[in-house]
Amino acid sequence: MVLRMIARGGNIDKYPAKAHARRVAQNLHESKGIIVVSAAQLVPWPNSDMPAPFRQDRYFYYLTGCNEPGCRVTYELETDILTLWLPAIDKSRVIWTGRGSTVEEALAKYDIDEGRYLPAHTSTLPLQEGTDVILSSLKGELEQNWPHSVFHIIANAAKLDLLFSSTPDDVVLASGIRSSKGTKARQLQWAIDSCRVIKDEHEINLIRQANRISARAHEAVLKHIHHLSNEAEAEAEYMRVCIAHHAKEQAYNPIFGSGVNAAELHYVNNDQDFSHRQMIVIDAGCEVHCYASDVTRTLPLNRSNPGHWPSKEAEQIYNLVAKVQEACIAQMIPGNSFYRVAWLATEMTMAGLLELGILKGDKDEVRKAGTWRGFFPHGLGHHVGLEVHDVPPRPPPKDSKDIVAGDGQPFQEPLPPTWRALDWYNTPQPHNIDPETMKDYTILRPGMIITIEPGVYFNSFLLENFFLNDPAQRQFIDQDVLKRFMPVGGVRIEDDMLITKDGHENLTLAPKGEAMLECIRRGAEEGRRAGRDQVSREARP
């Protein structure tokens, strides 16, 4: 359907499922065994006959490129055969919901070696209840094809439950006699995660395309913001463009937070009037073929003078965050540590808040107290891929052999001694530093896609409950100055950065800074000419 959407002046390649499977296998250091991963199921809401939204399991998708429910994928390490198992087609249901792919269609669409149907009843059985049945039915098929590997598991009733379940542990390596849930499943999951960290050209193009559509949708909001008066109307315009461009699925719940709501980081109600609020944070990005984009823009809400800052304070905070983002982006180069970039963001934000007079006192003491966290309470960024918060590089499970990333290079490099005293920028102990070897897993590598999203917020709940009520923190905050800045609400600017061989490419195309203001002004001008104000009033509830 939307294949044409990922075309970039050439033929569209299939999603490289086979290459992914091989890369994962390379990471397993196993010569025998079968990888088995289940697709997500289409199930009704509890106590209802309506289907709950379907979201494909990302591990399954990585090995197939298939977004259909109820499938399985198997990859045999020994023979290098990637098989997609499709739900049998239930003719009596076709009139209601259509059908999934036939084997022939699957072979044409997906980068697999073979397609097969699952036994007829597996397609309608809930997965957990039906596990035994599925396996019993599958047993003949599996025995016939891989007599040495899977049979042992099937014969072992205790392990049947694990094979096709859909919990976080369900990525199971079914590998001959030595197979066991814990170790093998963790090892396989980690092997896939390690591959997922480095995006190939196909994946990059999907994220590029998601960013392209998100940019269009953000632009549409900029053009219309002058005549909108409620967060819901802005979200409506954003979603209109995404849906029209076949990107209904969002990588996360869109955030349209005006005024104080800008300072609630995962605000999703999106239902309040702009009234006299100064700014709106729009954090919204669509998915394309299960790949995410993640885009944040902060706009002035200045109805009387669209495309201009509503206050000096708003402009100052926006410019501070923009400066931090720009400096961090410049640091997104291969070989650099993301910790260094995050440190830079912290230092610059703190310096900016001191300069504006919101923070006061000695810089080293403020840093030590962590008072800046009252205004920048989240991390600088995260990987983006099949998840909007995609898997980061992680130390290997204790019992694993050395593992390489998707590009065949080892991940871990020793953390430079100067970076070991991480607590001086007050982050919690990071999960991607190996606590024993102090190796740093945040080294930037070509093919990584990571957001850069600094922010400054004025959240009265956070400040009152954790900072202003604590003398050790309060001493570093100038409450008179703070009062002037509270109405700004919050500012965040976020782009998706692809690390390239030579540096980086910013995949996010939505206008920001002066270009954004110009876009709002142009929209307001066009709106005036087209009498768009009138249309808006007509459309109000």
Place this chain on the structure above:
Amino acid sequence: MVLRMIARGGNIDKYPAKAHARRVAQNLHESKGIIVVSAAQLVPWPNSDMPAPFRQDRYFYYLTGCNEPGCRVTYELETDILTLWLPAIDKSRVIWTGRGSTVEEALAKYDIDEGRYLPAHTSTLPLQEGTDVILSSLKGELEQNWPHSVFHIIANAAKLDLLFSSTPDDVVLASGIRSSKGTKARQLQWAIDSCRVIKDEHEINLIRQANRISARAHEAVLKHIHHLSNEAEAEAEYMRVCIAHHAKEQAYNPIFGSGVNAAELHYVNNDQDFSHRQMIVIDAGCEVHCYASDVTRTLPLNRSNPGHWPSKEAEQIYNLVAKVQEACIAQMIPGNSFYRVAWLATEMTMAGLLELGILKGDKDEVRKAGTWRGFFPHGLGHHVGLEVHDVPPRPPPKDSKDIVAGDGQPFQEPLPPTWRALDWYNTPQPHNIDPETMKDYTILRPGMIITIEPGVYFNSFLLENFFLNDPAQRQFIDQDVLKRFMPVGGVRIEDDMLITKDGHENLTLAPKGEAMLECIRRGAEEGRRAGRDQVSREARP
């Protein structure tokens, strides 16, 4: 937030949770015991850190009017006390996701007797894993307040699992010593279902409001259809209006099926070009405060002559379906049996198909063979309420006492003898006829809201696999005539009918028939004047 949206020239009443609880209690014929129902939880997608969409449990909502996750409600039969249990507020999460209601806010918002906080850790624990913990923590509270009733259950480990689980069986009546999962849970669920069948004024107003917004959204599509060229663009326009009117939640996945897709009843891909297709079926309705609307309109896609039928065949099928709908609507009066209305729809559709020459042969033989089901393969309608397919009246569980509906009247009336031979209109054995007493539970009563949605489809898969390949059916189908009608795809028209004391009220306001055509023509005319064609081309991917 959206309270103002349900205002109808007066103060807004709270959702009548207490009245619902009392009505349910009346149906239980128990003097002691506590009804306990859990809200839905906010949980991440499997293998992901992103929250899955939240949908409130409808039984919980019926007893609270509260759309917040992680709550519980208890209603003590003896003392008539309705208590809402709120998740404890985790201050460290407020900066991320805000917080749920405080007890004070809950008392102001909801029609409850008291609000209490659940123990702190229950709010973040997944429900199934945390059940024991929740109950242990709750035990003190419960013992203190209801020493006679719940303690027995808490002391019985085998039943702990049942109390707050979220499976279809989780509606549990915790009633003193005699409590047991099976019987009591079924009895309570049935008692609530029986109440839900008859809507009170508050519920009717919510469904009215949902229909009002859906109508606006359908109208917007009508006005723009002349310059749209893909199903996704039509859905985008529909969703824009719903979201802007604070009705982002849809009662079901919107269906925008053009041409052949119109004949796939639950088609949801909504991604194909109109090309030269004749018609589009739009089946889309939003929710307001968890209450559904369900609206279907079928539009001509006639770019060269907007608002006119693209073919004689399209017009004939539309007019047939419209005539059937009109006649059925006229039959929606208190005391009538919905079976009679469904029978009428079948008879009229069959007669129409015979008249058009698509069906041929003797009417009685065609009826007996059920050949009309190749063109009208679904039921005539269903209840609408907290679910789009809301609970219908059902025979009571075997071990229950007599039960009354929300209006205090008994449901069951004996099925008239003439209606007992149901198979003559070829429906499957209905689930709301008591097989032993042959009592008819489909008698229409004031306060019921039921869709009337006849349709005629030309689904080649259905016809080829179940009718044209079967000589017993094929003999009644004129394939030459059929060929002319295949490009029509399908037509369905659906309204939500409220049964009133004197007859009915059509809650669905979206234009249909001539008013719909006129709306398309007006939109095309306005579009021409505003140069909207140009805007559309600009917006294409």
